[in-house]
Amino acid sequence: xxxxxxxxxxxxxxxxxxxxxxxxxxxxxxxxxxxxxxxxxxxxxxxxxxxxxxxxxxxxxxxxxxxxxxxxxxxxxxxxxxxxxxxxxxxxxxxxxxxxxxxxxxxxxxxxxxxxxxxxxxxxxxxxxxxxxxxxxxxxxxxxxxxxxxxxxxxxxxxxxxxxxxxxxxxxxxxxxxxxxxxxxxxxxxxxxxxxxxxxxxxxxxxxxxxxxxxxxxxxxxxxxxxxxxxxxxxxxxxxxxxxxxxxxxxxxxxxxxxxxxxxxxxxxxxxxxxxxxxxxxxxxxxxxxxxxxxxxxxxxxxxxxxxxxxxxxxxxxxxxxxxxxxxxxxxxxxxxxxxxxxxxxxxxxxxxxxxxxxxxxxxxxxxxxxxxxxxxxxxxxxxxxxxxxxxxxxxxxxxxxxxxxxxxxxxxxxxxxxxxxxxxxxxxxxxxxxxxxxxxxxxxxxxxxxxxxxxxxxxxxxxxxxxxxxxxxxxxxxxx
Numbered sequence: 001x002x003x004x005x006x007x008x009x010x011x012x013x014x015x016x017x018x019x020x021x022x023x024x025x026x027x028x029x030x031x032x033x034x035x036x037x038x039x040x041x042x043x044x045x046x047x048x049x050x051x052x053x054x055x056x057x058x059x060x061x062x063x064x065x066x067x068x069x070x071x072x073x074x075x076x077x078x079x080x081x082x083x084x085x086x087x088x089x090x091x092x093x094x095x096x097x098x099x100x101x102x103x104x105x106x107x108x109x110x111x112x113x114x115x116x117x118x119x120x121x122x123x124x125x126x127x128x129x130x131x132x133x134x135x136x137x138x139x140x141x142x143x144x145x146x147x148x149x150x151x152x153x154x155x156x157x158x159x160x161x162x163x164x165x166x167x168x169x170x171x172x173x174x175x176x177x178x179x180x181x182x183x184x185x186x187x188x189x190x191x192x193x194x195x196x197x198x199x200x201x202x203x204x205x206x207x208x209x210x211x212x213x214x215x216x217x218x219x220x221x222x223x224x225x226x227x228x229x230x231x232x233x234x235x236x237x238x239x240x241x242x243x244x245x246x247x248x249x250x251x252x253x254x255x256x257x258x259x260x261x262x263x264x265x266x267x268x269x270x271x272x273x274x275x276x277x278x279x280x281x282x283x284x285x286x287x288x289x290x291x292x293x294x295x296x297x298x299x300x301x302x303x304x305x306x307x308x309x310x311x312x313x314x315x316x317x318x319x320x321x322x323x324x325x326x327x328x329x330x331x332x333x334x335x336x337x338x339x340x341x342x343x344x345x346x347x348x349x350x351x352x353x354x355x356x357x358x359x360x361x362x363x364x365x366x367x368x369x370x371x372x373x374x375x376x377x378x379x380x381x382x383x384x385x386x387x388x389x390x391x392x393x394x395x396x397x398x399x400x401x402x403x404x405x406x407x408x409x410x411x412x413x414x415x416x417x418x419x420x421x422x423x424x425x426x427x428x429x430x431x432x433x434x435x436x437x438x439x440x441x442x443x444x445x446x447x448x449x450x451x452x453x454x455x456x457x458x459x460x461x462x463x464x465x466x467x468x469x470x471x472x473x474x475x476x477x478x479x480x481x
Contacts, residue, residue, distance in 0.1 A: 003409075003467075007300025014297045014357065015428075019350030026348050033201025034208075041203040044191055049210060051109070052187040054238035055180065056173035057230055059113025064166050066114070067121020072150075074126025083126075087119030088457040090421045091176045092339075092431075093450050095183050096438045101252050102242030109185050110240045113176050117169060124165055128158040167222055171215055175337040178211050182339070182424065189340070196347060208340075215335045256443040279445060284452045287423070287430035291456065294353045294429055295412075295419035298360035302415070303408050305365030306372060307397070313373035316381070316396050330373075333366035338418045343425055351426035359422075360415055368407045375403055402471075409468050413461040420453045430456075 020026065039045065073079045095112035102108045136153040181189025188211045195204035222230075255263060261271035311317040312326025338359045345355030376396055385395050423431025430453045437446035 003303075003405075004300065007296055007303070010293045010296035011300055011357075013293050014353040016354040016357070017350070017352045018354065019352060020348065023348045029199070030201050030344070030348070033203075034205045036202055037205035037209055038202035039206045041200065041206065042191060042195075044186075045206070045210065048181075048186060048188045048191050048207065049214065050237045051106075051185070052174060052177045052181075052189075052211070052214065053230075054106070054234040055109035055113060055177040055185070055187065056170060057234040058110045058238070058240065059117060059177070060166065060170050060173040061231055062110065062114035063117025063121050063169070066118035067123075067125055068162075070118065070122035071125035071129060074122065074129065079122070080126075083119040083122040084458060084461070085119070085454055087116045087123065088417065088454040088461075089116060089450060090417055091116055092179065092183060092421045092424060093434060093453075095180050095185070096434070096446070097450075098242075099183065100256065100438070100443055101249060102244050104184050105242040106238040107240045107242030107244070109177065109180055109187070109238070112180055113173055117173070121165075121169070125158075125162060128161055129154060132157045163224060167218070170222055171218055174211070174214055174218075175335075179337050179339045182343075192340070193343065196343070208336075211340075212332070212335050216331065252443070256441075257447055259444045259448075260442070279448060283433040283445070283449060286428070287433045287449065288452060288456055290353070290427075291416065291419050291423075291429040291453070294356050294422070294427070295360070295416040295460075297353070298357045298364070298415055298419065299408065299412055301357055301361035302365045302368065302411070303404075305361050306368040306404065306408070309365060309369035310372040310376065310400075311392060311396075313370065314376040314396070316376050316379065316391060330366045330370050333362050334370065336363065338363040339421060339425075342422050342427070346425050346427070351428075353427060355425075356419065356422045356427050356429070360418060364411050364415055368404065368411065371407055372400055372404050375400055405471065406468055409464045412464045413457055416457055416460045420456075 067083075070079055070083055091112045094115055095108055098108040098111050102111075132154055136157065177187050178189040178192075179187075181187040181191065182193055184190065188207050192204050192207040192211070195201070195207065259272060259275060261267045261275045264271075309326070309330065313323050313330060315323070318326070341359035341363060342355050345358050349355050376399075379396065379399055381391075381395055385391060420430040420434075423429040423433065424435045426432065430449060434446050434449045434453075437443070437449060
């Protein structure tokens with residue numbers, strides 16, 4: 001009830017105006033483009049696919065390795081804190097940061113994905129190790145060294161889960177790689193944004209369909225035995241190089257990231273205080289407020305959509321044909337990145353909070369609905385159980401509600417993380433001020449704003465975990481994704 005009240009308050013405060021002149025006409029043009037995609041309008045289809053896959057595969061591979069190493073020391077508070085900080089910064093923010101040092105290079109694309117994914121893998125793998133059965137280790141011969149116990153009594157128990165989660169992260173990596181195109185890297189997102197902004201929806205639809213095809217075809221080509229082949233191909237196609245010079249790196253570390261008042265030889269503390277106060281009141285507080293309002297409103301709408309959508313794929317309802325159609329709808333919504341959906345909605349409605357709420361809710365709602373629907377398939381109902389709405393309200397929903405709530409609260413931090421970057425599209429969240437700071441080459445301001453976003457994410461995550469513990473909600477990380 002508390003979550004619902006907070007969500008309704010956020011939705012009431014949110015700016016949901018439609019500011020475009022004729023969204024209906026623009027929707028018709030976009031729909032026309034989607035019905036007639038032009039795959040031959042651009043000669044950049046193959047290069048865009050290559051860079052999208054190369055950044056994703058390299059970033060996930062490096063993140064997997066670094067995350068595994070961090071997970072070995074997951075009991076250390078310093079490791080947990082470091083992992084939380086690096087995963088709280090979105091790939092787009094990392095990309096904008098490395099653009100200042102390495103330029104529009106393959107190294108920027110690799111690091112923008114690898115660094116936050118290292119933190120994500122560390123958390124998931126660390127908790128896999130904590131949850132693993134300790135009986136084999138206890139049954140090992142007395143005197144077995146820690147190295148042998150880990151490799152033979154602990155790692156085999158979680159290795160399959162690690163591989164499964166790694167494959168899921170490749171899917172996420174492809175989506176992340178695509179939207180890195182919005183900051184200039186030559187992935188599918190770059191060409192898609194260019195086509196849509198120019199009103200060439202036929203060409204834009206072609207790039208969008210190719211992105212969906214890459215994600216949906218993963219099960220056919222992402223095989224463990226083939227991973228070395230794909231990684232070598234990715235390194236050959238886009239070897240990680242950066243336009244880093246000693247001068248640019250030195251300037252970045254000794255000037256760009258230093259607060260502006262402190263760059264003066266005769267700076268005084270009150271100047272730094274004035275600078276900090278200006279940044280706090282004019283950018284940090286407005287950005288955090290808008291981010292929190294939009295993200296919390298999206299959480300409420302996500303919950304409502306999830307409860308409406310999960311019956312579409314549940315074996316407790318409908319028939320095989322309707323479930324296939326419902327599964328197709330959820331797959332499409334899960335495949336499309338929130339940022340990309342928000343971009344399309346901004347073109348239709350203008351840069352209010354409405355496009356962000358819709359994009360976040362549709363994507364996340366489809367994920368939660370899919371997991372809830374899959375869980376309902378394991379329910380054993382009585383043979384004389386009611387049907388239709390009564391079955392939904394009195395038989396199924398009460399049984400899955402704790403799982404649904406755990407999933408929703410778990411996704412809250414992810415929603416907030418995605419909400420911040422929507423500012424790059426012109427929506428007034430924290431990302432708007434971060435993007436403006438980078439555009440004005442005020443790297444010092446950008447870092448402070450990103451740090452504020454990290455603090456917000458950590459607080460939301462802590463609040464979410466506290467609620468889950470208070471409500472005694474638990475869900476496997478292998479399902480949460």
